Amino acid sequence: MTNLFEAVANTLKVKLDNEPKSPLHVGEVMSCWVYVAMMDEASIFMQAGVNMTTDDELLDMLKDSIEQCDKQSTKLKDFMKTEGVHLPNVSEPRPNSDPNSVPLGVKLTDDEIANGVSIKTASAIIACATGASQSIRTDLGTIWVDFLSEKLLFGTSLKTLLIKRGWIKVPPYYYPPGLPQQ
Structure with missing residues (x-):
């Protein structure tokens, strides 16, 4: 079965060859800047x-x-540099x-680590979808769709x-008033 995201990305890439490159608009720049920082x-x-x-x-998942x-x-940094967009300052890598x-x-539990990764992954998925929906330029839209599919698979x-x-955190179940008992 064809992957939906790959099909969309391939369609965008075909269109990309004939598209004139307009400057990035402020929303596109902001999405890129925030995502690199994330x-x-x-x-x-x-x-x-x-x-x-x-x-x-958990170690394997963290390394992935x-x-x-x-x-x-x-x-995204390479794309931003090509477009003349300044990069965000970020923390130093950990030894x-x-x-x-x-x-x-000080030590986080495995549960806390895994759920921290889960929250960051969910936030990245939302950021990718937002970036894709705001992108006018097809080349940037393609990048967002690729990132989104990778994050969804992860x-x-x-x-x-x-x-x-x-370890999964499940919100309370919702039982609407008048729901028939099973």
Whole structure:
């Protein structure tokens, strides 16, 4: 079965070849700037998570997330530099450390780390969709659609891990008034 996001991206890429490049509008610039800051700061959070957990599955997920965040940030930074857009200042990368040496009052639990990644992934999905909907330029719209599909795929595997480990945070169930009892 054809992936919907790949089909949309391929359609946009075909159109892209014939599109004149207008300057980015302020909404496009803001979406790029905020997303680069989000990805770089998320990568820092994941690095801290790597320094705090010994769980193999969580470590693999964190490393996958770092790789994805760094790849997307680099791609968007290259685009922004080409367009003359200044890059945001972000935190410095974290050095490697021994998870067993992190004091208990400072160390995040695996549950907290995984849910932090979940929140950052959900925020990135929303940012990608917003960026895509605001983009006039097809080349930038294609970037957003690619990022969105990558984040959705990652989010699916993350949700599976959260459910498997009992870490997923579920809001209270809603039972509307008058709902028939089953």
